[in-house]
Amino acid sequence: MAQVNIKDIVKQYGELKVIHGVNVDIADGEFVVLVGPSGCGKSTLLRMIAGLEAISAGEISIGGRVVNNVLPKDRDIAMVFQSYALYPHKTVAENMGFSLKIKGAPKAEINAKVQKAADVLDLGKLLDRYPKQLSGGQRQLWRWGARSCAIHKCSCLMNRSQTLMQSCAWQCASKSRNCISV
Ligand code: ADP
Ligand code: MG
Helix, strand or coil: CCCEEEEEEEEEECCEEEEEEEEEEECCCCEEECCCCCCCCHHHHHHHHHCCCCCCEEEEEECCEECCCCCHHHCCEEEECCCCCCCCCCCHHHHHHHHHHHCCCCHHHHHHHHHHHHHHHCCHHHCCCCHHHCCHHHHHHHHHHHHHHHCCCEEEECCCCHHHHHHHHHHHHHCCCCEEEC
16 A cells, blocks of 8 residues: 655646645545535546546655656556446456456466455455346445455545445455545
8 A cells, every 4th residue: 555645736627627726645544535516526636646637737646656647557556437347257256366367467366366355345255256146336346356456556436326335435444445435
């Protein structure tokens, strides 16, 4: 895990200024929830942290490294969107370990990381199930598990589903994971 520092962040789409200088310091392992009315800029801020959106002004650091110009793939963070994509023909465990498998990770490492993520998210009993055998909330948790296996520093969770927030909030907090939710 890593600390995240957001300093004087501004986002502008042409003439339209949507984020007006946000400052947030998130400690290593801290559980953070962003709350605000629709359109206030929550998703835009998360997209800038993940590197999916350019920053108009200010600085974002992850683990002490300024990432303004670092590509999303090099930030070592993950983002789980409200909508999820899962391979229907793979089990929970296979989906979770898939990104590691295509990176060529050894089987023992894949199994260990899948097990660790499943423990954190309380998905242990579902590892042999297929997507169609899970509830919507379980599928999202699972997707997050898949991202957690592949990354180390920080997870950003974007969701408006109360079910998922209720089911994952205590897990995030009790396991000290960095989690930003919308
Ligand atoms: P939230 O997630 O808090 O509901 P967003 O971050 O999605 O809000 O959007 C913040 C504001 O930025 C909104 O007013 C939205 O219309 C505007 N916005 C988002 N993306 C774009 C874009 N690509 N071009 C212009 N305006 C945008
Ligand atoms: Mg949003």
